[in-house]
Amino acid sequence: MRLLPADWLMVLYNVVLAAVWLPLAPVEPAARWLLAAHVAALAVPMILAQPRQPLSRLGALLRSTYPLLWLSAFWHELDVHGALVGSAPNDAVVQALERALFHLLPSQAWMPAMHGLALSELMEGFYFAYYVLMLVVPVWALLRARDEEASSDVVLRISLAYVVAFIPFALAPTASPMALFPRYVGGNAHGLFRSVNDFLRASGDAAGTGFPSSHVTAVIGLAWLSWRHLPRPFARVATVVAAGVVPATVYTQNHFVVDALAGVALGLGAQLALDPALQRLRAVRPIGGRLGLRAVPQTEPEAA
Numbered sequence: 001m002r003l004l005p006a007d008w009l010m011v012l013y014n015v016v017l018a019a020v021w022l023p024l025a026p027v028e029p030a031a032r033w034l035l036a037a038h039v040a041a042l043a044v045p046m047i048l049a050q051p052r053q054p055l056s057r058l059g060a061l062l063r064s065t066y067p068l069l070w071l072s073a074f075w076h077e078l079d080v081h082g083a084l085v086g087s088a089p090n091d092a093v094v095q096a097l098e099r100a101l102f103h104l105l106p107s108q109a110w111m112p113a114m115h116g117l118a119l120s121e122l123m124e125g126f127y128f129a130y131y132v133l134m135l136v137v138p139v140w141a142l143l144r145a146r147d148e149e150a151s152s153d154v155v156l157r158i159s160l161a162y163v164v165a166f167i168p169f170a171l172a173p174t175a176s177p178m179a180l181f182p183r184y185v186g187g188n189a190h191g192l193f194r195s196v197n198d199f200l201r202a203s204g205d206a207a208g209t210g211f212p213s214s215h216v217t218a219v220i221g222l223a224w225l226s227w228r229h230l231p232r233p234f235a236r237v238a239t240v241v242a243a244g245v246v247p248a249t250v251y252t253q254n255h256f257v258v259d260a261l262a263g264v265a266l267g268l269g270a271q272l273a274l275d276p277a278l279q280r281l282r283a284v285r286p287i288g289g290r291l292g293l294r295a296v297p298q299t300e301p302e303a304a
Helices: 005-024 029-041 043-048 057-073 075-085 088-102 106-113 117-144 148-171 192-204 214-229 232-251 257-283
Strands: 284-286 295-297
Touching: 005 029, 005 043, 005 057, 005 075, 005 148, 005 257, 029 043, 029 075, 043 057, 057 075, 057 117, 057 148, 075 148, 088 257, 106 232, 117 148, 117 192, 117 214, 117 232, 148 214, 148 257, 214 232, 214 257, 232 257
Parallel strands: none
Antiparallel strands: 284 295
16 A cells, blocks of 8 residues: 555644544534545555555546645535534634734724825736636646656645645634724725635635635645746746735735735745655555554565
């Protein structure tokens, strides 16, 4: 049995989400179904890791990218969970921290103070550029990957960028400023990018996904991945976008400053610390081909 680093990450993610849904299962039908889904999903990496004949090109693609498909499919469970458990106590903590640091809520003060169309479109444009990177970078990087190790690196780094935000969302849901306060509609800050972002937000936003900013954790991962796997000119553009997304999440009233700062810390931590830690698991295998507490490095058999 050979588990990829992203497989270990998905095992951890499904264990955490199963634990989140377990207390709600006795009273919420949706929780029972989602609990069952996460428990069943624990078997997926084990099944995929079984020795078998060489996979077809499509089979190999699905085997390596299923963590991304899984995280995308279950994004809305965070919305279900946030709506069920609420976020008021956690919201109070975030706002208290924000006021302690800045003596006000910058997400509520910045846009009204600087509501010109040029700045608004710049910030909304950065926010929209995240979605472009989210689509372009994974596909392009996977197409350029020359071997399993490269494609595994692409999938792991993107998965990590989202998991480090999704787990806090599940453990302690928090609302965005836009969900808590009336959005500023004065001035003339109503350009094309704001309209597009409003449409995308209405189509896919989820309750309880305020702290940390997943836009920030993800865009850091996408920029990081660009430097590793894509042409340098594009990587520079991705880095500029990543730098712009951080303040844009606050200006557009999607996040508090502490949400964005936590996103920066978690996004960098995922790429600098968590990814190398998971990559080291590539070189270990469970004794006897079964998952257990003991693991040894793989070595070549000695010659007779």
